[in-house]
Amino acid sequence: xxxxxxxxxxxxxxxxxxxxxxxxxxxxxxxxxxxxxxxxxxxxxxxxxxxxxxxxxxxxxxxxxxxxxxxxxxxxxxxxxxxxxxxxxxxxxxxxxxxxxxxxxxxxxxxxxxxxxxxxxxxxxxxxxxxxxxxxxxxxxxxxxxxxxxxxxxxxxxxxxxxxxxxxxxxxxxxxxxxxxxxxxxxxxxxxxxxxxxxxxxxxxxxxxxxxxxxxxxxxxxxxxxxxxxxxxxxxxxxxxxxxxxxxxxxxxxxxxxxxxxxxxxxxxxxxxxxxxxxxxxxxxxxxxxxxxxxxxxxxxxxxxxxxxxxxxxxxxxxxxxxxxxxxxxxxxxxxxxxxxxxxxxxxxxxxxxxxxxxxxxxxxxxxxxxxxxxxxxxxxxxxxxxxxx
Amino acid sequence: xxxxxxxxxxxxxxxxxxxxxxxxxxxxxxxxxxxxxxxxxxxxxxxxxxxxxxxxxxxxxxxxxxxxxxxxxxxxxxxxxxxxxxxxxxxxxxxxxxxxxxxxxxxxxxxxxxxxxxxxxxxxxxxxxxxxxxxxxxxxxxxxxxxxxxxxxxxxxxxxxxxxxxxxxxxxxxxxxxxxxxxxxxxxxxxxxxxxxxxxxxxxxx
Numbered sequence: 001x002x003x004x005x006x007x008x009x010x011x012x013x014x015x016x017x018x019x020x021x022x023x024x025x026x027x028x029x030x031x032x033x034x035x036x037x038x039x040x041x042x043x044x045x046x047x048x049x050x051x052x053x054x055x056x057x058x059x060x061x062x063x064x065x066x067x068x069x070x071x072x073x074x075x076x077x078x079x080x081x082x083x084x085x086x087x088x089x090x091x092x093x094x095x096x097x098x099x100x101x102x103x104x105x106x107x108x109x110x111x112x113x114x115x116x117x118x119x120x121x122x123x124x125x126x127x128x129x130x131x132x133x134x135x136x137x138x139x140x141x142x143x144x145x146x147x148x149x150x151x152x153x154x155x156x157x158x159x160x161x162x163x164x165x166x167x168x169x170x171x172x173x174x175x176x177x178x179x180x181x182x183x184x185x186x187x188x189x190x191x192x193x194x195x196x197x198x199x200x201x202x203x204x205x206x207x208x209x210x211x212x213x214x215x216x217x218x219x220x221x222x223x224x225x226x227x228x229x230x231x232x233x234x235x236x237x238x239x240x241x242x243x244x245x246x247x248x249x250x251x252x253x254x255x256x257x258x259x260x261x262x263x264x265x266x267x268x269x270x271x272x273x274x275x276x277x278x279x280x281x282x283x284x285x286x287x288x289x290x291x292x293x294x295x296x297x298x299x300x301x302x303x304x305x306x307x308x309x310x311x312x313x314x315x316x317x318x319x320x321x322x323x324x325x326x327x328x329x330x331x332x333x334x335x336x337x338x339x340x341x342x343x344x345x346x347x348x349x350x351x352x353x354x355x356x357x358x359x360x361x362x363x364x365x366x367x368x369x370x371x372x373x374x375x376x377x378x379x380x381x382x383x384x385x386x387x388x389x390x
Numbered sequence: 391x392x393x394x395x396x397x398x399x400x401x402x403x404x405x406x407x408x409x410x411x412x413x414x415x416x417x418x419x420x421x422x423x424x425x426x427x428x429x430x431x432x433x434x435x436x437x438x439x440x441x442x443x444x445x446x447x448x449x450x451x452x453x454x455x456x457x458x459x460x461x462x463x464x465x466x467x468x469x470x471x472x473x474x475x476x477x478x479x480x481x482x483x484x485x486x487x488x489x490x491x492x493x494x495x496x497x498x499x500x501x502x503x504x505x506x507x508x509x510x511x512x513x514x515x516x517x518x519x520x521x522x523x524x525x526x527x528x529x530x531x532x533x534x535x536x537x538x539x540x541x542x543x544x545x546x547x548x549x550x551x552x553x554x555x556x557x558x559x560x561x562x563x564x565x566x567x568x569x570x571x572x573x574x575x576x577x578x579x580x581x582x583x584x585x586x587x588x589x590x591x592x593x594x595x596x
Contacts, residue, residue, distance in 0.1 A: 065527070066524050066527035066531070067487065067524055085491070085524055085527045085528055086531050105531070114492065268442070268553055344521060345521065346523075376522045379523070
């Protein structure tokens with residue numbers, strides 16, 4: 001064979017290899033590893049928290065929240081999405097005073113049937129609400145004025161900001177939607193016109209794309225979108241240039257095996273099987289000095305606090321309350337260096353009753369005063385935990 | 391000489407076309423297998439869902455519910471399930487705050503139509519919200535102001551309660567479940583069959 005023909009064959013073979021490699025999907029660099037202790041007991045709040053402050057959300061006919069699906073704090077405002085009951089986005093100021101609500105039920109411009117998620121665009125000063133049923137994004141300004149609707153060619157479950165011109169959409173929870181069968185990827189990047197600019201975690205590669213297990217982390221951070229696929233312990237960062245692994249969380253010897261096959265099981269069987277393992281990192285929040293995340297420790301939900309300064313991780317499923325009678329509510333948001341938890345009024349009224357019956361230690365003064373004005377129809381109480389370095 | 395060169399060029403082109411063809415065929419096969427596997431996977435999930443729904447129906451039909459359970463009505467008054475059911479059969483939509491809310495959204499318009507057709511007192515909603523506020527918001531949003539009750543986490547003896555699956559059932563005055571249906575958002579047409587059957591039953595009875 002002549003050199004020209006062998007070169008040609010080499011080129012063809014190389015092209016085939018390139019094709020095959022790109023089909024295999026994402027390259028997985030290691031990312032920093034966080035080791036969760038193999039054994040842990042309870043944790044005192046004072047070991048991880050410096051101080052607590054409370055923000056009771058105003059209660060009024062217009063601002064009654066059915067349930068808190070998502071919470072974001074930005075520029076002295078608190079945004080709360082109630083996806084399931086009132087299907088509304090509520091906006092409060094940082095003292096808990098109700099400002100306005102977005103959207104009403106319907107299929108018209110600026111109306112929602114199922115507002116599954118929302119994202120804030122700080123540069124464009126916009127609030128963007130995703131309606132999963134109608135496959136559309138509704139844009140509002142920061143005063144709540146409706147600007148425009150953008151119909152998408154697919155049905156995302158979550159949306160997050162990547163930068164001012166790019167959004168990341170998670171389709172994984174809805175793999176069987178007809179439109180999503182065309183996209184065939186769990187995660188896509190779109191521009192402000194809804195045009196797809198990148199596809200990741202393709203249906204054809206990697207683990208089974210049928211990800212109907214709901215514990216997924218997907219939110220905007222200053223450096224991109226933070227994404228943890230369901231039942232996984234890998235924390236990905238999605239930027240306009242692609243996806244990279246930022247952390248791998250080692251849940252220890254009892255963690256769910258990597259080759260665990262779960263997609264074909266009915267949900268109740270899956271839930272039963274998972275009770276034998278540590279699994280599903282979610283509620284992942286990161287600041288300059290610490291990382292917080294929740295995970296399932298067999299039947300319990302556990303919290304892990306990781307110090308980026310010392311590299312130490314503290315975990316517990318029970319966090320004992322020893323600061324001002326403060327109670328640890330599972331964090332659902334972050335405000336600067338603070339974690340934000342939601343304490344439901346139904347729980348608080350029980351707490352009041354317990355204290356009255358002397359079944360618990362005396363509540364702290366701050367909390368006691370707040371509880372005076374709370375009954376079981378009140379909106380939730382937000383608790384801000386300032387974490388300490390350890 | 392020219393012929394020889396020509397033959398070699400043709401051979402290269404043939405090899406290239408063959409390679410390209412093979413690659414194209416492999417790619418097509420891969421795509422088709424994936425689509426087939428996705429369809430199989432979807433079908434398997436639907437079969438499992440239907441099996442599960444059928445299991446709940448078999449387990450529940452004929453079961454007598456716990457009439458002593460105390461529930462709250464829209465005015466926050468408490469009364470027993472027995473008092474709520476009274477002396478005539480009722481169709482009940484039962485769900486909790488952990489049930490699939492999209493499934494409930496699909497059922498509510500149909501349920502309202504049934505209420506209009508057979509009478510509001512014959513079609514009830516039994517929710518199980520921990521919080522009275524959530525119950526209040528649900529009532530506001532659904533626009534259903536009567537015949538809505540809150541169990542606040544209490545169990546009445548349905549097999550679906552543990553799994554938080556929404557259910558529709560017909561209960562007689564002795565609190566025995568006579569017919570049960572698990573609404574599936576994938577098959578809204580099946581819900582229609584249930585509602586038509588209930589409509590027929592109530593309208594023919596009077």
